[in-house]
Amino acid sequence: xxxxxxxxxxxxxxxxxxxxxxxxxxxxxxxxxxxxxxxxxxxxxxxxxxxxxxxxxxxxxxxxxxxxxxxxxxxxxxxxxxxxxxxxxxxxxxxxxxxxxxxxxxxxxxxxxxxxxxxxxxxxxxxxxxxxxxxxxxxxxxxxxxxxxxxxxxxxxxxxxxxxxxxxxxxxxxxxxxxxxxxxxxxxxxxxxxxxxxxxxxxxxxxxxxxxxxxxxxxxxxxxxxxxxxxxxxxxxxxxxxxxxxxxxxxxxxxxxxxxxxxxxxxxxxxxxxxxxxxxxxxxxxxxxxxxxxxxxxxxxxxxxxxxxxxxxxxxxxxxxxxxxxxxxxxxxxxxxxxxxxxxxxxxxxxxxxxxxxxxxxx
Ligand code: TRP
Numbered sequence: 001x002x003x004x005x006x007x008x009x010x011x012x013x014x015x016x017x018x019x020x021x022x023x024x025x026x027x028x029x030x031x032x033x034x035x036x037x038x039x040x041x042x043x044x045x046x047x048x049x050x051x052x053x054x055x056x057x058x059x060x061x062x063x064x065x066x067x068x069x070x071x072x073x074x075x076x077x078x079x080x081x082x083x084x085x086x087x088x089x090x091x092x093x094x095x096x097x098x099x100x101x102x103x104x105x106x107x108x109x110x111x112x113x114x115x116x117x118x119x120x121x122x123x124x125x126x127x128x129x130x131x132x133x134x135x136x137x138x139x140x141x142x143x144x145x146x147x148x149x150x151x152x153x154x155x156x157x158x159x160x161x162x163x164x165x166x167x168x169x170x171x172x173x174x175x176x177x178x179x180x181x182x183x184x185x186x187x188x189x190x191x192x193x194x195x196x197x198x199x200x201x202x203x204x205x206x207x208x209x210x211x212x213x214x215x216x217x218x219x220x221x222x223x224x225x226x227x228x229x230x231x232x233x234x235x236x237x238x239x240x241x242x243x244x245x246x247x248x249x250x251x252x253x254x255x256x257x258x259x260x261x262x263x264x265x266x267x268x269x270x271x272x273x274x275x276x277x278x279x280x281x282x283x284x285x286x287x288x289x290x291x292x293x294x295x296x297x298x299x300x301x302x303x304x305x306x307x308x309x310x311x312x313x314x315x316x317x318x319x320x321x322x323x324x325x326x327x328x329x330x331x332x333x334x335x336x337x338x339x340x341x342x343x344x345x346x347x348x349x350x351x352x353x354x355x356x357x358x359x360x361x362x363x
Contacts, residue, residue, distance in 0.1 A: 007032055010049075015067075017068060018211040019211075019214065019296070019300075022075065025154065029075075040083065041082040045065050045068050049087065069320075089328075089329070096336060109134065114159045144171075144179045145332040147331075152187075154187065158186075175342035215307055218304075231285075237283070240280060248288050252274075252288075
């Protein structure tokens with residue numbers, strides 16, 4: 001990071017954000033924001049991208065735009081330090097995507113592993129919407145329009161960033177140095193890359209109903225923690241317990257900090273001692289779950305409180321977003337001016353062109 005760094009990242013508004021998003025990316029964004037070591041930082045709500053596979057469900061996307069905005073504010077993203085905006089409100093992104101489409105082949109898109117997996121997940125094999133198929137191009141435009149140098153994102157976004165870099169490189173090669181090559185900023189902590197669902201399944205997903213949302217009440221969080229998946233072989237307290245695939249311990253790896261022992265479980269000095277006792281046998285799931293619940297409540301309570309404050313003034317949240325869109329648009333418009341000039345489609349602001357053509361046609 002430096003004063004040259006431009007950080008940009010976004011989320012699809014297809015649901016409220018959960019604690020997987022929190023440890024995987026939101027927490028890091030707030031740290032980056034607070035460190036302040038950048039020229040600009042953008043966080044945006046990728047509603048146009050969400051529509052690429054929710055085209056018949058615009059209401060869902062609309063509802064979740066405000067949910068995600070509230071989640072952003074609740075975790076401490078601060079519009080006085082960074083720019084928060086909504087993708088669809090920046091028409092320059094469509095324009096840049098359109099030009100980028102000429103720089104990518106169909107077979108290159110077909111090879112994008114993220115798109116491949118997602119096509120399978122959505123049952124799109126026989127009929128892929130073109131907009132969905134080409135969303136890596138639109139995502140490259142999101143990144144390039146803001147001249148982002150640094151894109152904090154999960155492992156799953158690596159192919160997207162590779163494709164964006166290729167597009168930028170090709171653009172600069174053909175039209176001259178205009179855009180900036182981005183790099184991905186992966187999560188530091190391995191357990192934070194992908195938090196499993198409360199049922200122990202690989203990923204938190206709304207359709208599986210295994211998420212703990214940031215906006216959830218204390219009672220709801222407790223209920224979910226207390227019914228979490230642990231170790232099916234750990235039937236009696238005295239049985240040896242297993243840590244692999246045990247969601248409760250994965251969450252502890254992600255959330256537990258040394259000070260939590262003093263505050264909530266002074267019987268143990270650290271997580272290793274708890275793990276050791278659990279594996280040896282004699283430590284019941286309920287005790288571990290209670291500990292996890294205490295930790296999660298401590299982490300989520302300030303988030304809930306901040307959210308409740310922002311919920312009291314929804315018009316102010318929309319106004320914040322409107323201002324963010326305005327700021328973002330200015331930046332994107334400047335890039336698009338440069339893009340049009342580089343691509344020689346700036347007919348009306350080029351005095352030289354007009355002079356040259358006058359000479360050419362003079363008789
Ligand atoms: N594809 C990202 C996701 O599913 C969201 C996204 C859209 C994004 N445009 C982006 C992330 C640009 C980083 C940069 O989460």
